[in-house]
Amino acid sequence: MNNTSILIVGVGGQGTLLASRILGDVALNSGLDVKVSEVHGMSQRGGSVVTYVKVGEKVYSPIIEKNEADIILCFEKLEALRWIDYAKKDAKIIINDQRIDPMPVITGKVKYPENIIEKIKANYKNVIVVPALEIAKKCGNIKAVNVVMIGVMARHSVFEKDIWVKAIEKTVKPQFLEVNLKAFEEGYNQAGI
Amino acid sequence: MKKLMLGNEAIARGVYEAGATVATAYPGTPSTEITENIAKYDEIYSEWAPNEKVALEVAIGASIGGARAATAMKHVGLNVAADPLFTASYTGVNGGLVIFVADDPGMHSSQNEQDTRIIARGAKVPVIEPSDSQECKDFTKEAFRISEEFDTPVIVRLSTRVSHSQGIVELEDRENYVLKPYVKNPAKYVMMPAMARRRHISVEERMAKLREFAEKSLLNRIEWGNKKIGVITSGVAYQYAREAFGDVSYLKLGIVYPLPENLIKEFASQVETLYIIEELEPFIENQCRKMGLKVTGKDKLPVIGEYSAGLIKEKLLGETPEKLNDIQDEAPARPPVLCAGCPHRATFYVLKKLKLTVSGDIGCYTLGALAPLESVDTTICMGASVGVAHGLEKARGKEQSKKTVAVIGESTFIHSGITGLIDMVYNNCSGTVIILDNSITAMTGHQHNPTTGYNIKGEPVKKVDLAKLCQAIGVERVKVCDPFDLKKFEQIVKEEVAADELSVIIAQRSCALLKHVRFGPVLTINQDKCIKCRMCMRLGCPAIVDRGDHVEINSTQCAGCDLCPRVCRFNAIEKAGGRDE
Structure with a gap:
């Protein structure tokens, strides 16, 4: 199996769907087979959300399973921890260093796990941490976190930069294009990569 | 041309390419995007119907009228539409009639896990099942052809993963389908015993022919x-x-x-x-x-x-994946929550405070069952809140009614709550029904409904006036209130629950995610004034976080809806400077 499997995980409302649309468009333009599996409906309401993107010669199952992901794009730290079992041992794990407390933490029933990033780093060697919320704020819209993350991933992908830019231009609403292109650029140029 | 399409989007494309001209549905995850995407084609008349039964009946009418017609629903929607389905199987079709039904194995967004094939077999209606987006489009076109060749409605069965996965689809042109003539034919379309007996014979003959067809169809x-x-x-x-x-x-x-x-x-x-x-x-x-x-x-x-x-x-x-780490088990669950700014939060806050028994219904507000609001006692199916509240009273007496309310969204009320309310009027129930009117069908992703004043294309249309409707069927106590007006709302709920007559409270406030909803600046807790009573925590707002030694508002999550200051007795919650402060 030579498919590339990318998992996008986050919290409902963070824009994981848009990120997967951009990624899907990039894959389609590469001439490869692609499947993107999303979750809509109830679980989207502030719950844990996951999108599966698979690219390759021929893709059958639309979902990615444990130990299969080549890349995990994590929009939130706790979600990174939740889905970490899906990563291959040498997977690229890109984590937005943002914390969003789930309701059981908010109500004080359980604690938000400590040192998530250190724990993941101790088990996986390709971990990239991105202050995506700060970067998005700097670009002018906190909702651009998703495109910052796409920018970081683009830097690590085999696809040319302009294919990504075209996909963003096609996917994002015109009124938000400028801020999103800026967010992509900032993500792409992240230091320490 | 190749395009990356959701299974549901590909179904819509198939309906378009097949030359269909009528499509009707009630939204339901994971089927909703079928009709949303059909609505983008101006060549097809499309609509949101009040429920799946009506939707199928409209599609049946369009088919009898000679058009290729489509209707889409989720698995439990087919239960609502089962009555017309079982008899449409007898009448057969004129123009092709295809029913798209999306099952939800794993119950990502559903109350049960039923299998549509069982109902289809009961109704003697053929079932076609695509496995990816390309097949969604191709099989849809074949379904219309089969429907006409064998004079039968056809069910296309989907599942969440087919409906909500995108795959590559090769697009083709739209077929120039010519409306078939309508010919009066009571022997085929009037299903009274004498005619139906003969049609049942036709159904059995058709199934035999379909069995032969299945042997050589390229779909297998x-x-x-x-x-x-x-x-x-x-x-x-x-x-x-x-x-x-x-x-x-x-x-x-x-x-x-x-x-x-x-x-x-x-x-x-x-x-x-x-x-x-x-x-x-x-x-x-x-x-x-x-x-x-x-x-x-x-x-x-x-x-x-x-x-x-x-x-x-x-x-x-017997192959299990190797375990590569032992850290994953530490992740606490992240259940879905009512959004920051959600009108239902205020409603459930009051209902919990009053310790009421709440018969719930299907929609975002089902989340009122989860901590910390933990308000909802029952959820069965669309519209059931009303009948369940009525049943509780009939089993336990009028005293039960004085501590019970039914809560139902406006779209769900139109779908199948009205008949329950008529039962309450007719059979002398003293209960209280709260209609949560948030101006949109929210959970399925913001579809219009008969109370919003707009149709599927966003064009202005006549709207159902909920208060007048309730009065017209005989409810004498109808109150309208914004649940964010906490004191007044609590007062009204107390009064109506205590009343010896049936009452309806329309809790009116728009969904926080609607574009026209504008809130003020985000809020912040003045730590000097806060005495850490944690009253605000009872709202279960995702933006209000307990840090142990203090409570704070997460400015990224806060919608600025201004609900939490209304529960704070110490005026400790204040407006912050701006959105990104």
């Missing part, structure tokens, strides 16, 4: 590989099987009812071990066992939940 195909293992499968389960088994032999069924028995026997005779892989019920499997075939299926695979390649490998091949 054999992919020969290694013959040590043979797999009979359909839908997305085919994709999982391909990934789990690789190069073995497959009989991929596109028509799952009626089944091609000879093709199955032929396939079975050439393989050593035969597996049946299908999500939910052993529908294909039971038929194979009845045919005397030795198969492995639900003896090893579950009837519960979604399948995956990993599950098949584990259950049939």
Whole structure:
């Protein structure tokens, strides 16, 4: 199996769907087979959300399973921890260093796990941490976190930069294009990569 | 031209390419995007119907009228539409009639996990099952053709993973379908006993012809590989099987009812071990066992939940993935929550405070059952809140009514709450029904409904006035209130619950995610004033966080809805400077 499997995980409302649309468009333009599996409906309401993107010669199952992901794009730290079992041992794990407390933490029933990033780093060697919320704020819209993350991933992908830019231009609403292109650029140029 | 499309979007494209001109539906995850995408084609008349029964009836009418017609619903929607379905099976069609039904194995967004094939078999309606987006489009066109050739409605069965996965689809042109003439034909379309008896004979003849057709249809195909293992499968389960088994032999069924028995026997005779892989019920499997075939299926695979390649490998091949870490177990759950700014939060805050028994319904507000609001006592199906509240009173007496309310969204009330309320009026119930009117069908992703004043295309239309409707059917106590006006709302709920007559409270406030909803600046807690009573925590707002030694508002999450200052007795919650402060 030579498919590339990318998992996008986050919290409902963070824009994981848009990120997967951009990624899907990039894959389609590469001439490869692609499947993107999303979750809509109830679980989207502030719950844990996951999108599966698979690219390759021929893709059958639309979902990615444990130990299969080549890349995990994590929009939130706790979600990174939740889905970490899906990563291959040498997977690229890109984590937005943002914390969003789930309701059981908010109500004080359980604690938000400590040192998530250190724990993941101790088990996986390709971990990239991105202050995506700060970067998005700097670009002018906190909702651009998703495109910052796409920018970081683009830097690590085999696809040319302009294919990504075209996909963003096609996917994002015109009124938000400028801020999103800026967010992509900032993500792409992240230091320490 | 190639396009990446959701399964649901590809269905819409198939409906378009087939030349259909009428489409009607009630929204329901995971089927909603079918009709949303059909609405983008101006060549097709499309609408949101009040419920699935009406939607199917409209589609039946359009078919009798000579058009190719489509309707879409989720699995439980087919229960609502079952009455017209079972008889449309007898009348047959004029223009092609295709019913898209999306099952939800794993219950991502549903209250049960029923299998549409069982209902279809009961109704004697053929079932076609695509396994990816391209097939969604191709099979849709074939479904219309089959419908007309065999004079039958056709069900296209989807599942969450087919509906909500994007795949590459090759687009084609729209067929120039010419409206068929309408000819009065009571023997075919008036189903009273004398006519229906004759039509039942036609149904049985049709099923026999369909069984023959299934033997040679290109929708059923054999992919020969290694013959040590043979797999009979359909839908997305085919994709999982391909990934789990690789190069073995497959009989991929596109028509799952009626089944091609000879093709199955032929396939079975050439393989050593035969597996049946299908999500939910052993529908294909039971038929194979009845045919005397030795198969492995639900003896090893579950009837519960979604399948995956990993599950098949584990259950049939004994392969489990190696554990690469031991840190994942620490992740606490992240259940879905009512959004920051949600009008329902205020409603449930009051209902919990008053310690009421709450019969709930289907919508975002079902989340009022979860901590910390924990308000909802029951959720059964669309519209059930009203009947359940009535039943509680009839079982336990009027005293029960004084501590019970039904809560139901405005769209759900239109869908199937009205008849329940008429029952309450007619049979002298003193209960209280709260209609949560948030101006949109929210959970399924913001669709208009008969109370919003707009149709599926966003064009202004007449709207149902909920208060007048309730008065017209005989409810004398009808109150309208914004639940964010906490004191007034609490007062009204107290009064109406205590009243000896039936009452309806319309809790009116728009969904926080609607574009026209504008809130003020985000809020912040003045730590000098806060005495840490944690009253605000009772709202269960995702933006208000307990840090142990203090409570704070997460400015990224806060919508600025201004609800929390209304529960703070110490005026400690203040407006912050701006959105990004």
